[in-house]
């Protein structure tokens with residue numbers, strides 16, 4: 001089995017994100033001798049949190065410059081870790097930070113990279129991975145000849161690793177020079193606009209129907225806003241949207257807690273939640289490809305011939321979503 | 333301080349089309365790939381519109397569109413996008429499917445960019461989509477950046493605000509609907525765009541006429557590129573059996589539907 005380097009970066013508090021711990025479990029289960037490489041302002045706490053993972057060594061690139069997510073310093077750190085550990089396979093979580101920096105680092109190390117990995121296993125002794133093509137339309141199983149082979153794993157592939165202790169970190173020095181990008185910080189949406197909740201059990205999708213003229217000839221934006229926010233408040237669901245709805249937003253008719261960050265689908269996100277409820281949404285293919293990782297799916301639409309009826313939802317309610325959701329909120 | 337903006341973007345099948353994989357001579361491909369109607373890869377499209385707006389706001393700037401795809405299909409694509417914004421086309425003749433290796437694609441594109449006459453690398457902003465909607469890997473742009481020696485790179489960008497001194501502020505999408513805000517000293521940089529903030533520009537026939545002056549010669553001069561699946565060995569490509577047995581509930585009182593949904597949410 002291939003010698004593997006698991007790489008993770010710390011979060012703002014110096015801990016390892018859940019996605020990293022899940023990736024560590026997956027790496028241990030499928031690869032051979034393990035080395036850990038950590039990147040952060042200070043990596044000791046992160047190293048201690050996985051001290052019992054059985055790694056031959058825990059390498060660390062640390063210092064203020066490595067606390068922030070920045071391409072030049074991250075790519076240099078990854079390159080240094082890989083050169084030190086000389087692995088055949090490099091496995092890391094598909095975080096925004098690594099999505100940006102890992103491909104360039106793979107290039108510098110003479111390796112190849114595959115991203116958004118949703119499965120990793122051995123077939124006849126050979127390491128194979130699974131990923132999606134054409135925005136979740138087709139899944140492929142593949143392997144590569146090239147080494148080192150870099151893999152960025154999606155969350156949820158394995159249980160989060162736990163095994164804290166006291167770890168010895170071998171420091172890997174990386175020169176920090178010619179840094180031209182200064183990280184200013186993270187900008188979170190206003191608290192009433194904090195509607196994207198990746199850890200939520202339920203995804204609630206709002207479609208363009210919420211902004212359309214209803215049977216009585218009225219557009220009911222205020223009602224829509226109240227109903228949607230009421231539901232999110234009661235369930236702590238994550239809010240998704242169709243493209244049509246957020247495009248209208250851009251034109252100025254606003255549900256002010258909604259932006260194109262909420263968009264699910266072909267040119268939006270592919271979130272992971274156990275349940276999804278679509279409302280006032282037609283369920284067209286470019287939208288529903290974003291539902292690939294939603295297990296249980298229900299929809300409320302006025303149109304009995306909408307996409308959800310074509311085998312895309314488990315249950316489709318043909319009803320007025322304004323009325324149904326108002327009642328749902330009352331019952332919750 | 334002006335910018336030389338190079339946008340990498342090509343075609344993808346129209347997302348409303350049904351896609352079916354098949355085994356091609358060198359690896360997986362799409363059934364009837366050459367016949368499928370194509371559109372400009374959406375995130376690359378946002379990059380192109382952002383590039384045009386940035387160039388219009390920073391005098392002396394210029395936009396190139398570098399596209400790798402089958403020549404005949406690129407020509408069709410140009411019919412639909414050449415009227416949108418002004419650019420100089422650099423065409424590279426080769427395949428443009430999702431199963432092609434990002435490393436080979438990046439090599440071909442970096443080579444084409446290297447060959448652009450009049451491109452000043454110290455003014456270069458390398459733009460592209462944060463991911464293609466075919467391979468969807470978010471890898472190609474970084475590899476092109478590395479090949480061109482660009483070490484300031486940004487991915488999933490929604491905003492680039494230039495300052496008078498050539499520096500700029502960037503907002504990148506990160507987890508949980510948050511943004512990472514950075515300041516970059518200036519070009520050269522790679523910017524992989526998400527949706528950005530601009531609507532799709534309306535067609536402008538004048539822009540179309542102006543673009544056609546470079547589009548037709550660029551297509552005629554398109555150099556062939558050897559791009560394949562690289563060292564990837566695909567053992568299986570399939571469209572998942574995704575059809576669910578949809579239960580349709582209609583003519584049912586609102587109270588009953590609401591109770592059913594609440595029971596499901598709580599269950």
Ligand SMILES: Cc1cc2nc3c(=O)[nH]c(=O)nc-3n(C[C@H](O)[C@H](O)[C@H](O)COP(=O)(O)OP(=O)(O)OC[C@H]3O[C@@H](n4cnc5c(N)ncnc54)[C@H](O)[C@@H]3O)c2cc1C
Pocket residue numbers: 206207208209210212214241242243244245263264265266267268269279280281282283284285286287300301302303306319320321322347348371374
């Ligand atoms: C290149 C490209 C990329 C795309 N990417 C995406 C993407 O990432 N995400 C995405 O979502 N779309 C995407 N689309 C667009 C997609 O094809 C659809 O146009 C879009 O998803 C439709 O949104 P919608 O269902 O909200 O709106 P509509 O199609 O307008 O449907 C509104 C629905 O609301 C229902 N309705 C109205 N009032 C009520 C009511 N009171 N109660 C119940 N139901 C009601 C109507 O019956 C209708 O079914 C893309 C398209 C293209 C061409």
